[in-house]
Amino acid sequence: xxxxxxxxxxxxxxxxxxxxxxxxxxxxxxxxxxxxxxxxxxxxxxxxxxxxxxxxxxxxxxxxxxxxxxxxxxxxxxxxxxxxxxxxxxxxxxxxxxxxxxxxxxxxxxxxxxxxxxxxxxxxxxxxxxxxxxxxxxxxxxxxxxxxxxxxxxxxxxxxxxxxxxxxxxxxxxxxxxxxxxxxxxxxxxxxxxxxxxxxxxxxxxxxxxxxxxxxxxxxxxxxxxxxxxx
Numbered sequence: 386x387x388x389x390x391x392x393x394x395x396x397x398x399x400x401x402x403x404x405x406x407x408x409x410x411x412x413x414x415x416x417x418x419x420x421x422x423x424x425x426x427x428x429x430x431x432x433x434x435x436x437x438x439x440x441x442x443x444x445x446x447x448x449x450x451x452x453x454x455x456x457x458x459x460x461x462x463x464x465x466x467x468x469x470x471x472x473x474x475x476x477x478x479x480x481x482x483x484x485x486x487x488x489x490x491x492x493x494x495x496x497x498x499x500x501x502x503x504x505x506x507x508x509x510x511x512x513x514x515x516x517x518x519x520x521x522x523x524x525x526x527x528x529x530x531x532x533x534x535x536x537x538x539x540x541x542x543x544x545x546x547x548x549x550x551x552x553x554x555x556x557x558x559x560x561x562x563x564x565x566x567x568x569x570x571x572x573x574x575x576x577x578x579x580x581x582x583x584x585x586x587x588x589x590x591x592x593x594x595x596x597x598x599x600x601x602x603x604x605x606x607x608x609x610x611x612x613x614x615x616x
Contacts, residue, residue, distance in 0.1 A: 398416060400413065400471075402472070414492065433447075457603060458603075458604040460601065464488045467483065492600075493588070495583075511575075516535075516545065522553060529545070554567050
C-alpha cells in the first residue's frame with residue numbers, strides 16, 4: 386500500500402519553514418486519517434455564592450467566562466510510503482519517496498525537535514472539510530468540479546475549507562482585533578491551518594498492517610513563541 390494510491394489527502398502537517406518557503410506540497414506531510422477528533426475545553430471560573438442556599442433555599446454558583454479555551458486535534462490513521470517535497474532557504478526543492486517506516490521515523494524526529502529548527506518543527510496542521518456556506522452565510526458558488534449548487538450537491542462535490550476555530554464574518558460584529566472570517570471560509574486558501582505543537586505522536590508496527598504503520602497524533606492549538614535566534 387503506497388501513499389500515491391490516495392490522491393485526495395485532506396490532512397497535512399506543515400513544517401515551520403513553510404511560513405517562509407513552500408507552495409503546493411512543499412514542506413508539508415500528508416496524513417491518511419481514518420478518524421479525526423476535535424476537542425474544545427472551555428475554562429470558566431465557577432464559584433459558589435456563600436449563604437445562597439440558606440437565603441434562597443437553593444444554592445447559587447457564579448461562572449466567570451474569562452475567554453479561555455484549550456483546543457486539540459486528535460488524529461488516528463495509517464502512515465504510508467509516500468513522496469514528500471522539502472525546500473530550504475536559498476536552495477531548490479527536492480522530492481523523495483520514503484517508506485512508511487521512514488515516514489514514521491521522520492515525524493518522530495520532528496516531534497522531538499523544537500521551534501528553533503525551522504526545517505524540523507511541525508508547527509501547523511491543515512484539515513480540509515467540505516463546506517456549503519461562506520463567510521456571510523451564503524452558499525458557495527463553485528465546487529470541486531466547477532460550478533455546482535452547493536445547497537443540494539453531494540458532499541463529495543462541495544468545495545473544501547480549512548478547519549479552524551474562526552467565526553464567520555457574519556458573526557463578528559462585536560469582535561475586536563480580528564480581520565473578519567472571510568479568509569478562513571475561502572476555498573481558494575490552501576495554506577491556512579491550525580498553528581500549535583504536537584503533544585503526542587504514537588506509532589504501532591504491526592505485521593497485520595505491513596507495510597503501513599498505524600499512528601495516533603495529538604496536536605494542540607497555540608501561538609508558539611518561535612523566534613529563531615540561531616538564524
